[in-house]
Amino acid sequence: MINLILVTLSENDKRIIFALLIGIILIIALVGYLSYLLVRLVKWQGRKIETLTADAVNTKVIIDPKHLRRYGTKKNWAMYFKQAIPPLIIAAVGVIVLIIRNSIYNDFSYNPFSIENGFGTLIFTFKFSGELTGNEYDLIRFSKIVVDNYPHFIPEAWGGYVVAPCFMVSGVWYFLVASSLLGRTIHLEILCRNKFEKEMINPNSPQSQNPNPNNQNPNNL
């Protein structure tokens, strides 16, 4: 333990620590920003439930939260169904192509994302050949980073070339549809709780027009 505290860092170790720190900060920033965008997206999609239910609420056809929840859920699900049809059709096309491909090659353990005979042949893949040096004063060092695969086309991998993009596109699309469903559901619940609350303050009173008492103008009574 004492040895670990009193460790003397070499110039190379310092560089690695610095690079790792920068990398960690960048990853945290990226994750934070992605999370921020997702939350914004969910909130933005959630407001669409107001468009769906506005007429019925504004015309006083719906006057209680339970009715609004039932009506809003029906509308929400109908909209979700409409939005979910395209990604699920794309995914279904991918599944059908995969089944046909597997039936032709009689290989039902096929991975469409494989580096050997799947979509992975079209992308760069890297191999980190790092290992512990065994010296307790040294940190983990990557001896070298090797390119494991260069993009190349294999005719036998046609199934992967069709199926993998189908799955990726439908996955991302369905993720967005699911996020909008979540957003609308949360926003509907908020509406049901807040929409029918009655205000005790008269909206036409000067107090409600100037709610901040510190800035109240005595002449404006």
Added chain:
Amino acid sequence: MSGLFKNLGKGVLYVIGFPFVIAGIVLTGAIGIFIFLFQLIKIIILFFQGRSIFQPLDEDIKAQAILNPPLEEEEEKNQDENKPVDDYQVYTTGSFKTTTPTSLEDKYSDDTGSFDDSLETEPRNEEEEND
């Protein structure tokens, strides 16, 4: 400085909340599959009943009836406004409509070149002119 710490705190919250947001969306997506299947079965049943889940609900129809009253009601309103009037009103209205010229040609089609009697002015006073 406080704004910086506020933003930093928000960022940390977003980073911590990220897995939960993802988990929530994935869970919703999984539940959504069941909702989709349920809606699909519902659509098939409603299809054979000649209906659809996308058609307006009762609440929508009521709301639309309030926002855009049907034509029959409007016609009734118009009928109330066009109540039968007495003969004098019919005559005056009709005569006004038929005699109102629509263009300059119509206006002067009966013009024979003579002055209209109604437009004759009183004879000018010569004394005033001399002044």
